[in-house]
Amino acid sequence: MKETLEMADTVLRSWVTTANQPDCDFPIQNLPYGVFSTERGAGPGAGEAAEVGARRCGVAIGDQIVDLAACEARGLIDAGGTFAQPQLNDFIALGRAKWDEIRARLTALLAEDGDRTLPLVPMADATLHLPIRVTEFTDFYASKNHAFNVGVLFRGPENALPAQWTHMPIGYNGRASSVVVSGTPIRRPMGQVKGQDGPEWVACRRLDLELELGAIVGADSAMGERVGVDQAEQMIFGYVLLNDWSARDIQAWEYQPLGPFQSKALGTTISPWIVTQAALEPFRSEGAPRMNPLLPYLAEARPGFYDLSIGWTMNGQPMARTNYNVMYYSSAQQLAHHTSSGCPMRVGDLLGSGTISGPAPDQTGALLEMTQGGANPVQVNGQPRTFIQDGDEIGLYGFAQGDGYRIGFGPCIGRILPAQA
Amino acid sequence: MKETLEMADTVLRSWVTTANQPDCDFPIQNLPYGVFSTERGAGPGAGEAAEVGARRCGVAIGDQIVDLAACEARGLIDAGGTFAQPQLNDFIALGRAKWDEIRARLTALLAEDGDRTLPLVPMADATLHLPIRVTEFTDFYASKNHAFNVGVLFRGPENALPAQWTHMPIGYNGRASSVVVSGTPIRRPMGQVKGQDGPEWVACRRLDLELELGAIVGADSAMGERVGVDQAEQMIFGYVLLNDWSARDIQAWEYQPLGPFQSKALGTTISPWIVTQAALEPFRSEGAPRMNPLLPYLAEARPGFYDLSIGWTMNGQPMARTNYNVMYYSSAQQLAHHTSSGCPMRVGDLLGSGTISGPAPDQTGALLEMTQGGANPVQVNGQPRTFIQDGDEIGLYGFAQGDGYRIGFGPCIGRILPAQA
Structure with a gap:
């Protein structure tokens, strides 16, 4: 399993195939963080968060969102429960070593030989919110x-x-x-x-x-x-x-x-x-x-x-x-x-x-x-x-x-x- | 019992006698809000808060602080538990009707015919903190x-x-x-x-x-x-x-x-x-x-x-x-x-x-x-x-x-x- 892009001989690809299109904003090399919510029954994984409609943290991949709160609830990643928060501030405050760890882990889970049971929410079914509580x-x-x-x-x-x-x-x-x-x-x-x-x-x-x-x-x-x-x-x-x-x-x-x-x-x-x-x-x-x-x-x-x-x-x-x-x-x-x-x-x-x-x-x-x-x-x-x-x-x-x-x-x-x- | 200063024929006075000196900053007419903490055993009332050393809300009267968290724990006032917070923001957010209610209640409790068992902390034994979380x-x-x-x-x-x-x-x-x-x-x-x-x-x-x-x-x-x-x-x-x-x-x-x-x-x-x-x-x-x-x-x-x-x-x-x-x-x-x-x-x-x-x-x-x-x-x-x-x-x-x-x-x-x- 390739840990980072820099180590790859060829372009790293994801099992989320929409992420592999050359003009996609959210390939596996990106993995940007956001906050989203869903209506009841909106795609696989949507029901796994504690509360339907609750804001929680996610990562964009292709036309999907990785539900990080659901990932953490399943034990796939560990961010101290911060991904169930309605803003990313608490996760961000965990520091650079944790950012690097989660990035490496998500890269592995989303790579072609990754975990295809990962809880995803179609971006089209999600509402995106302010990703942080803006301090100043x-x-x-x-x-x-x-x-x-x-x-x-x-x-x-x-x-x-x-x-x-x-x-x-x-x-x-x-x-x-x-x-x-x-x-x-x-x-x-x-x-x-x-x-x-x-x-x-x-x-x-x-x-x-x-x-x-x-x-x-x-x-x-x-x-x-x-x-x-x-x-x-x-x-x-x-x-x-x-x-x-x-x-x-x-x-x-x-x-x-x-x-x-x-x-x-x-x-x-x-x-x-x-x-x-x-x-x-x-x-x-x-x-x-x-x-x-x-x-x-x-x-x-x-x-x-x-x-x-x-x-x-x-x-x-x-x-x-x-x-x-x-x-x-x-x-x-x-x-x-x-x-x-x-x-x-x-x-x-x-x-x-x-x-x-x-x-x-x-x-x-x-x-x-x-x-x-x-x-x-x-x-x-x-x-x-x-x-x-x-x-x-x-x-x-x-x-x-x-x-x-x-x-x-x-x-x-x-x-x-x-x-x- | 007089509800407000305006109704008083003579100057309203407190059973906290230091508040009645004419050059005192904190007479019963003032009742300013702050946040304080105390060391263990620092005066009567200090031990009543949930945690010794914890920041909590108070009101200044003479050379004393009324421990509002302790007052609320005793059922003397009702501010939804906000006085146990380390800043006044949550209390303030309760709104003007609550501000007026608490002011009237504290005026009654501190008046000469008030409640002399009120939990007080000598100001000299307290550390004062930033009273609010400054939003912007x-x-x-x-x-x-x-x-x-x-x-x-x-x-x-x-x-x-x-x-x-x-x-x-x-x-x-x-x-x-x-x-x-x-x-x-x-x-x-x-x-x-x-x-x-x-x-x-x-x-x-x-x-x-x-x-x-x-x-x-x-x-x-x-x-x-x-x-x-x-x-x-x-x-x-x-x-x-x-x-x-x-x-x-x-x-x-x-x-x-x-x-x-x-x-x-x-x-x-x-x-x-x-x-x-x-x-x-x-x-x-x-x-x-x-x-x-x-x-x-x-x-x-x-x-x-x-x-x-x-x-x-x-x-x-x-x-x-x-x-x-x-x-x-x-x-x-x-x-x-x-x-x-x-x-x-x-x-x-x-x-x-x-x-x-x-x-x-x-x-x-x-x-x-x-x-x-x-x-x-x-x-x-x-x-x-x-x-x-x-x-x-x-x-x-x-x-x-x-x-x-x-x-x-x-x-x-x-x-x-x-x-x-």
């Missing part, structure tokens, strides 16, 4: 293209890139309570904006997306403890796609001097499956070239990015595609900086990468950039479009392309509901 | 004097007060994980600051306090729901003193364009006793005069501030004293604005008022203002001082002065430890 949410600003493009629009070209941008990962604390799972409708916010004769109370007129990767912190750090970049990388459990919905008109009026607040609090959508760091390891990559040396506390011993195609669609139409390795700061560098003051980190903290944008318009992760602040509309299904309209559906996608398989994230979708005046 | 922490910026004074130092007098300041409560999301209880040492942070030839990695050279009031959110709101100012006021459980420690040199370098981050993440100290809104009700007050009308979603039907003396000391020396009613936005207005985008609020959210500063230097809630950015040192115990030095102890205090009693917060103290390079 921090959002960064780590694509130079995005920082420059947005800076030009907010402050003009001469002040576009802040002076400290090439020296530190700039970030701000976001709001954890409005992080929701893919598929949750997002309501267009009301808000205060700058009008001709003073502020006005309006439905947001410049609603935007932000294409991001979210890192899930998998270990605590103590107050007063600084975490180095290498140690920070060891603290990251995995990644999700993240859409940091943004109300640009509210943002422009509110954001000085203390940063974005209500313009980013309307909702943040994440994909339901956490792709582990282990699954992405073969795709490790350099990021954007350094413009100047970093202070030692931010220096990385090895490349901290991934060769990860990432893009977004509007109402099914592909809008932009770029790569995570355009970023200037890795999640590990962001996490290290986050602890530089001694700030304690906790399991379940979510770190947004910042909007991922390449240099060209069809590589941008936000409409603000793509349309130059609304000045240059883009065509969406034959209609000119600047910002997001009611009923629009934004989808994010991302995958790392291996040889004969790919590590995918699955969709991260949100549809906009009209404002409630 | 938001900090505002609601003193015009502070906003202007600090704005002058960061951006010059012409850009000092941001254009939107008189129209909305400006706030930012802070870091909940570094909120600690009074008495917890605070370590001077290391951080990145602007140097002559680029950024430098140094121990903070401009460490400061911020004198604030913290409001504890006592009810959830749903995602997409906007809360009006009157409803927001009903959602506030009570208040603590709050010191938002600030690394001014780190802040100046990092804060544009996304706001303060590591400069505010080194620690936030709150006082251990939550003074309820009910206790402060007799001290309701107007705030600062409005410079322009507010949009309807921020308009208050009645005064939303309190006549609350508040000040701070350094190494025991009084440094400044002002009043909470100098503020421009109330906690209820801040909470209403916080939900304006549909952002959900949760029990245990902590809202910092923003630094409370009057117009004069000896009314300022931060050294940055008091010393005009370090230009004009102040005398502390005969020594010139600009910012906080290692070993300095900062104490906040606050109280509302009634007729023959006062509603006090008790101390909110933090001592600075040297940086760890």
